Amino acid sequence: MKLAVVGSINMDMTVTAERIPLKGETLLGDSIHYIPGGKGANQAVAMARLGAEVEMFGCVGDDSNGEKLLENLRKEGVGTRHIKVLKEVPTGIALITVGENDNTIIVVxxxxxxxDQIYADSIKEELKAFDMVVLQQEIPLETVHDLICFCAENGIKVILNPAPAAKVPLDIIEKVTYLTPNEHEAVLIFGEGETTEELLKKYPEKLVITQGSRGVSVCRKNGEVLTVPARPAIVADTTGAGDTLNGAFSVQIAKGEPIAEALRYANTAASLSTEKFGAQGGMPTAEEVERELKRNEEKIG
Structure with missing residues (x-):
């Protein structure tokens, strides 16, 4: 099982405060942390911690943040030989404010x-060696769409996590294996004309909509809409929970697990990730997720 992630690699500058400030308001922060992040890198780390063989594709700058991020990915067991180090270009940064069990994020x-397209063309032959390619939208959308078309032409499974929110052309939706928006992203992509249930029924076992504390929903091939409830958590930081869910879901689908079981596993992993600070810092191992799933089964039993 070989997974490729093509996406963003950021340094997260995370400030904690009593709450998220209002427009024009100044608050005193409690602390500041510099933490490896980026949706692509986060999902790659989540997969590696869950036992997958993962290769990261993307770019960093020739600066101290870039060096730290590459070192962190290697430490987490993520392959980095296809990450391009660019001169005179800064590594991406995410400015994150955490307060009241929620967050706001600005990405530079x-x-x-x-x-870009030149980079995408340079990695296409390499991607043929992977069982699945996972993409997000923190890199140029033209690159994302081009790689989805390439994977579809070459029979490579693709998971697109359409975040940050942006329109996704319908022909691209047809070509991905799974599309995993949250509720807000789904509205931007499909409009407000249809309910969540109606949307899910249009794309059975392709469209997976995450709904925060209400869990995650998908339509089975038989037309039944399945909602996997969220695991209750003592929340410390929600940053990276969606990336953990996508990473865990990708690993389970690549292993051939049924979609219901894959979502139950992914939901549990995402919930566990919120109980620790930092996007990657809270991501659980396979042993931790399995232990929690077993504990829940014993409770039900």
């Missing part, structure tokens, strides 16, 4: 903006 793309 930097080197992530250079994951």
């Amino acid at each position: 793309p930097g080197a992530n903006g250079q994951v």
